[in-house]
Amino acid sequence: MSSTRVLTGITTTGTPHLGNYVGAIRPAIAASRDPSVEAYLFLADYHALIKNQNPDEVAQSSREIAATWLALGLDPETTFFYRQSDIPEITELSWVLTCLAAKGLMNRAHAYKAAVQTNVESGEDPDFGITMGLFSYPILMAADILIFNAHQVPVGRDQIQHVEMARDIAQRFNHHYGEIFTLPEAVIDDHVAVLQGLDGRKMSKSYGNTIPLFGTPKQLQKSINKVKTNLLEPGEPKDADDSTVFQLWCAFADETERARMRQAFADGIAWGEAKKQLFERVNDELAPARARYEHLMAHPGDVEAILISGAARLRPQSEGILAKVRQAVGLRPYS
Numbered sequence: 047m048s049s050t051r052v053l054t055g056i057t058t059t060g061t062p063h064l065g066n067y068v069g070a071i072r073p074a075i076a077a078s079r080d081p082s083v084e085a086y087l088f089l090a091d092y093h094a095l096i097k098n099q100n101p102d103e104v105a106q107s108s109r110e111i112a113a114t115w116l117a118l119g120l121d122p123e124t125t126f127f128y129r130q131s132d133i134p135e136i137t138e139l140s141w142v143l144t145c146l147a148a149k150g151l152m153n154r155a156h157a158y159k160a161a162v163q164t165n166v167e168s169g170e171d172p173d174f175g176i177t178m179g180l181f182s183y184p185i186l187m188a189a190d191i192l193i194f195n196a197h198q199v200p201v202g203r204d205q206i207q208h209v210e211m212a213r214d215i216a217q218r219f220n221h222h223y224g225e226i227f228t229l230p231e232a233v234i235d236d237h238v239a240v241l242q243g244l245d246g247r248k249m250s251k252s253y254g255n256t257i258p259l260f261g262t263p264k265q266l267q268k269s270i271n272k273v274k275t276n277l278l279e280p281g282e283p284k285d286a287d288d289s290t291v292f293q294l295w296c297a298f299a300d301e302t303e304r305a306r307m308r309q310a311f312a313d314g315i316a317w318g319e320a321k322k323q324l325f326e327r328v329n330d331e332l333a334p335a336r337a338r339y340e341h342l343m344a345h346p347g348d349v350e351a352i353l354i355s356g357a358a359r360l361r362p363q364s365e366g367i368l369a370k371v372r373q374a375v376g377l378r379p380y381s
């Protein structure tokens with residue numbers, strides 16, 4: 047039996063923060079070490095253009111995100127690690143799928159519908175600021191998934207619909223042109239922690255409440271000192287379950303350390319002391335990766351070579367399936 051192909055993409059926008067690390071990067075790297083899966087992990091840089099049209103920011107985010115995953119232990123020997131834009135067959139396939147995907151299906155995509163609704167609510171034209179990229183993005187995502195015949199796609203809840211659309215499009219293709227694509231399935235991990243940000247809401251770039259992953263230790267300490275607490279004095283018992291400091295602690299501590307900190311809260315640990323311990327714990331976990339990150343950012347050629355080699359190993363596969371697709375749809379040599 048061949049192994050399960052598990053594929054996921056990371057849109058290359060923004061700078062990685064602790065929430066990305068705990069909620070997505072750490073579990074994905076752990077999962078990629080499972081010898082029974084064939085892991086595909088790619089930088090969705092064409093997707094980044096939907097959200098960001100500043101070329102320098104696009105280039106910078108892509109470099110930072112690639113270096114982040116490598117620094118945190120992604121092994122490019124055992125995981126296929128590549129840039130979407132280095133596999134031209136993905137965008138070629140995307141057009142073929144665009145000619146088959148129903149517009150009505152795209153009309154139902156949550157991200158597009160939300161953008162329309164925001165426009166309508168603010169009295170704008172419904173299409174204001176909506177590009178064809180945003181509208182047809184689920185088709186590009188379908189091409190990402192189908193080009194490598196992925197079985198499973200681990201995604202956050204907001205992306206389930208897109209994986210279902212990919213499945214729908216694959217089914218439509220197979221029905222019309224013959225069985226070429228594997229039907230993918232979304233995999234949701236309900237155990238994945240959603241980290242709280244500085245203000246206690248979900249840590250998210252859009253809330254501006256994030257703790258950057260690879261700042262200097264000083265910056266990390268400063269961020270942690272900004273985490274919201276209440277006015278309880280040292281010596282007053284504190285409710286661990288109602289504390290962002292404790293929630294962050296749990297994301298970095300094992301069972302024993304969690305129990306110890308819970309007790310310290312009940313015993314009235316001072317907020318300053320709890321934050322100091324939190325900083326030390328997070329910093330200890332991140333320090334080796336931070337050093338690797340800084341090295342990789344200072345040697346972009348190393349990262350480039352890893353990604354180029356990842357794509358080179360995969361091109362025979364993507365070219366193979368695209369050749370089948372062309373044949374199937376009637377783009378054939380004349381002789």
Ligand code: TRP
Binds near residue numbers: 053057093187
């Ligand atoms: N759209 C995904 C996100 O924003 C990223 C992504 C692009 C992706 N292509 C993919 C995820 C293919 C899984 C499979 O999170």
